[in-house]
Amino acid sequence: MTPLTPASGASSGHDGISRRRLLGTAGAAGATGLVLGAAGGAAAYAVAVESPTALSTVGATGVAFHDRPHQAGITEPQQAHGHLAAFDLVPGAGRKEAAALMRRWSSLSADLMAGRPAGDGDTGVALDAGPSSLTVTFGFGRTFFDRTGLVAQRPPGLDPLPAFSSDQLDAGRSDGDLWVQIGADDALVAFHALRAIQKAAGAAARVRWQMSGFNRSPGATAQPMTARNLMGQVDGTGNPKPSEPDFEQRIFVPSGSDQPWLDGGSYAVVRRIRMLLDDWEKLSLHKQEQVIGRRKSDGAPLTGGTETTELALDETGPDGKLVVPENAHARISAPEQNGGAAMLRRPFSFHDGFGPDGTPDAGLLFICWQADPLRGFVPVQRKLDRGDALSAFIRHEASGLFAVPAAPKKGEYVGQRLLET
Numbered sequence: 472m473t474p475l476t477p478a479s480g481a482s483s484g485h486d487g488i489s490r491r492r493l494l495g496t497a498g499a500a501g502a503t504g505l506v507l508g509a510a511g512g513a514a515a516y517a518v519a520v521e522s523p524t525a526l527s528t529v530g531a532t533g534v535a536f537h538d539r540p541h542q543a544g545i546t547e548p549q550q551a552h553g554h555l556a557a558f559d560l561v562p563g564a565g566r567k568e569a570a571a572l573m574r575r576w577s578s579l580s581a582d583l584m585a586g587r588p589a590g591d592g593d594t595g596v597a598l599d600a601g602p603s604s605l606t607v608t609f610g611f612g613r614t615f616f617d618r619t620g621l622v623a624q625r626p627p628g629l630d631p632l633p634a635f636s637s638d639q640l641d642a643g644r645s646d647g648d649l650w651v652q653i654g655a656d657d658a659l660v661a662f663h664a665l666r667a668i669q670k671a672a673g674a675a676a677r678v679r680w681q682m683s684g685f686n687r688s689p690g691a692t693a694q695p696m697t698a699r700n701l702m703g704q705v706d707g708t709g710n711p712k713p714s715e716p717d718f719e720q721r722i723f724v725p726s727g728s729d730q731p732w733l734d735g736g737s738y739a740v741v742r743r744i745r746m747l748l749d750d751w752e753k754l755s756l757h758k759q760e761q762v763i764g765r766r767k768s769d770g771a772p773l774t775g776g777t778e779t780t781e782l783a784l785d786e787t788g789p790d791g792k793l794v795v796p797e798n799a800h801a802r803i804s805a806p807e808q809n810g811g812a813a814m815l816r817r818p819f820s821f822h823d824g825f826g827p828d829g830t831p832d833a834g835l836l837f838i839c840w841q842a843d844p845l846r847g848f849v850p851v852q853r854k855l856d857r858g859d860a861l862s863a864f865i866r867h868e869a870s871g872l873f874a875v876p877a878a879p880k881k882g883e884y885v886g887q888r889l890l891e892t
């Protein structure tokens with residue numbers, strides 16, 4: 472098997488049965504697949520897929536699992552379909568079983584992300600489809616280190632998040648030894664991966680909780696745009712961009728930390744945030760915009776300009792009041808209001824039906840990435856907790872914090888440096 476090569480556009484040959492036959496020719500991606508770069512034009516990691524009939528760009532786009540600085544699913548564009556799952560190691564399973572599991576999961580994910588089947592027992596759910604930008608990302612929760620006898624290797628970044636006054640957390644849907652994030656631009660490809668990952672857990676680990684979400688489909692808008700959430704707001708504008716000089720240091724763990732196994736990794740904070748849509752939708756457009764501090768139509772600051780114009784936080788209106796209110800979400804969460812604290816938000820929306828009274832169980836599977844939760848999520852959430860106008864319309868219902876190692880080299884598995892040193 473030839474390795475997937477970063478940035479070259481080369482694809483992998485494969486000895487076994489392919490879901491759709493894979494090309495082994497460098498440079499073929501232009502004809503049959505799409506070279507997918509990390510958002511904003513950082514290094515590209517591509518898989519090209521040949522099909523008997525040409526796949527659409529959406530189906531043909533593939534993302535490499537190995538041989539890249541960071542795991543896939545962090546800087547790639549948000550996919551249309553997502554699944555999050557936390558697993559707990561079964562009683563009696565320890566470091567050896569965890570290592571074997573991570574080896575199985577890594578090899579399986581590399582196959583699935585390249586559009587190959589999930590081994591002999593493939594369910595056929597994703598047959599006919601290309602990789603569809605599938606990414607599978609793995610993280611370790613705090614308890615993983617107790618279960619595997621690796622407490623000395625647990626990084627301080629995994630210290631429990633503080634309790635926030637507005638938390639209404641469900642322990643059964645929070646935390647977990649292992650975390651898997653799956654994203655794809657095809658719903659069947661995403662489900663196929665989720666089921667394959669669950670089955671590959673075998674007797675080593677059991678699902679603790681699982682959540683599913685979605686984003687806009689590629690091609691749904693005239694040109695690619697920042698996503699909207701279920702409140703209708705443009706959400707993601709202020710995200711750090713890979714082209715910014717401090718992007719890497721804000722989002723990824725630098726080398727030289729106390730825990731070398733996490734070099735180039737990141738921390739994911741996951742929150743299931745219910746939106747109280749019945750209340751939100753009763754607000755006038757003006758009030759909704761005051762809550763956020765940005766226009767709903769195009770995400771531009773209330774102080775004017777376009778989506779990407781900086782908020783003029785000190786600007787006052789004719790009435791002498793701040794144009795972006797003191798408690799506006801965009802003001803309170805801005806890095807300059809939080810000692811530079813920044814995070815890369817890469818959420819999925821969710822909708823899990825309606826309650827007996829018709830209340831939607833819908834909101835945001837908020838996922839944010841940072842080099843250190845104490846310099847990302849924690850200070851910002853502390854401040855939001857104290858005075859965010861949005862708080863009246865949301866409820867944090869579940870929470871998780873996971874250390875996400877760098878991507879493995881070809882032939883290695885995620886977390887190998889942790890589990891084998």
Ligand SMILES: C=CC1=C(C)c2cc3[nH]c(cc4nc(cc5[nH]c(cc1n2)c(C)c5CCC(=O)O)C(CCC(=O)O)=C4C)c(C)c3C=C
Pocket residue numbers: 700702704705706707708709710742744745746763765770800801804805806813814834835837848851852855865
């Ligand atoms: C603790 C971190 C954050 C939580 C929790 C959070 C929840 C949340 N946010 C929105 C909607 C928007 N957020 C926006 C900006 C924004 N939010 C955070 C952090 C949290 N949000 C940050 C760091 C920022 C960026 C600030 C900046 O860079 O200036 C916006 C504005 C557009 C944008 O920049 O993305 C919206 C809209 C919801 C609905 C929500 C919970 C459900």
Ligand SMILES: [Fe+2]
Pocket residue numbers: 800804
């Ligand atoms: Fe926000």
